Amino acid sequence: LSDQKIVFTGTMGAGKTTAIGAISEIEPIVTDVKNSDPTLGKDKTTVGFDYGEFTLENADKVRLYGTPGQERFAFMWRIIAKGALGLIVLIDNSRPNPVADFKIYLNGFADLIGTNLPLVVGVGRYETHPTPSLDTFTTELERFNIIAPVVAVDVRKRSDVLLLVNLLLTQLENLE
């Protein structure tokens, strides 16, 4: 696999654009526009896709794609997910119902996840918002018959984003 595609999805404001920016070796392509939803507390929001690139130790290039968060862009999820080798779901634990948020993406990407696509869950703002616990997300995954790592992350930190990518790549290697 010389050219791998990893997709970042998850809640609006969870940091998909930030995560890609944290590890991309090129200036990321972003399609953010002014956010008009006052309940989100964000100036800008991704409506198309984010794109970045990252080179592995073995010189393989990984293409990083980010989806829009809001469910009205679910058509974009399907376009972006085509050919993906792995999915990273980012959750913002400071939101009112992070588990309900999580289910939106498990359902939205069900077709893909059903094909044993490797998945990693990154829970953000966990230090300040430790409820629901990481185990709660694992339990939710089990309901969907998925085994995948769930980790607390700060996607502004390059090392945390690399952890997510490495967890994903480890699963890929185990599949091969």
Added chain:
Amino acid sequence: MSLSTQQRTQIERIVGGLLADGKGIVAAVVATTDGMSVASQKVSETLDESKLAAIASSIGAIGAVVGDETGLGACRLVMVQSERGYTVIVEVAHEKTPMIVSIVADASAVLGNVIYEAREAAAAISQLL
């Protein structure tokens, strides 16, 4: 988003005018650039205006990226020619409340006219914002 009732009424009137005056125009949607429908009218029952608003938002944003990456400047218009008609997407330039106008036209429409109508509508909306 902060649109007054009067502004909404005016935008709805512009949208209505598009379907009334533009030959072959079967749907028109005005939405925020992040894909929330503000006003819409359609002839076809099957068309989902909320979906079109979100799709236009994505396509418009991708159009903007194309302009950036090619060094050709801001995206003026995106046009999709399908088997049985056209969809034209034009941005309403406005700093505080940027919007997008999407027009769907069937094969009886003249593309140049649809583009003209879309631009006129966008200009009229940017005037009243």
